Amino acid sequence: MVLGLAVSLPLLCAPGPAPGGPRGVPGKTIAFIASDSRNGGVTGVFRAFQDAAGLLGWKASFQDGNGRKAxxxxxxLQAIQGRADGIIFGGFDAGDFPAEVAAARRAGIPLVGWHAARNPGPSRDLFLNVATDPAAVAALAVRFVVQDAVRFRKPVGVVIFTDSRFEVARAKTLAMVRALEASRKAGPCRVLAIQDIPISEAATRAPGAVPDLVAKFGAQWTYTLAINDVYFDHMNFPLAFAHRADILNVSAGDGSSLALSRIGSGRSQQAATVAEPLRMQGFQLADELNRAFAGERPSGQVSRPILVTAEVLKARGAGGIEAGSGFEAAYARIWSGR
Incomplete structure (x- = not known):
């Protein structure tokens, strides 16, 4: 079952959650453990989850992993020992923590994730992983690049920024490479380089990579793809300093507030992001935990990615890319038993 905002330009729509589901189970304490608070997608989905938790009568805490596995x-372990009723893996792989997952299972603590496994849906470690399909995200990002290249008769020479520590990032990167290699609409698409930089170090290392990439590839470098918006947070100045205002940047996730702001302004070299419906996903995290508390099966819903450009943002207006989708009211009805 697919849940989310249909990908269309410039109008978007959202069917909302699937009908049915258990009444809200109140009085729960949830630990949201974030991979890194510098990741705008993680903080955005937590804010939505916090609002959903308020509707359910839950207490939600945000714990910052600071980009460090330890x-x-x-x-x-603190959440397990503190007897949290539920734990959310916010943007880091549950599979990297087998001992902690096993301890939570012994304690009867349900685990859900956001971008915490390679693919969306139930996994060996999680009741359900909330995410879009990484292959769909990659395909949208590459399609935008190819269409731009055809429109402006540009060659396609791509540098990809990724973080190989995460399964979903590896999946997106591989899918982007394959999609570029398979495309013929704009002539041969070349992957010039894959820059493997931890998201937690993107603010310093991504801008620092620009001079070396310009020196190595020169005019061959025409597009940049990245698995997260954070790589472009500080790249405009070094690109301008290198006299490379011609390079177009496109992110294959997640639609951070900073990215949406610079895309909407039209003053950035980031022309698009393939965004997650973060608010909807935050509410889905709450719904999946509620299903686990009620002894029901996971929903199996998978949200669709959203290709966001300046035109899309202008069409949607002040309400944002998820405005008018109706999912908040739908979840509220389910949890109230109406």
């Missing part, structure tokens, strides 16, 4: 493991 810290994330410590926080998981």
């Amino acid at each position: 810290r994330q493991g410590e926080l998981l």
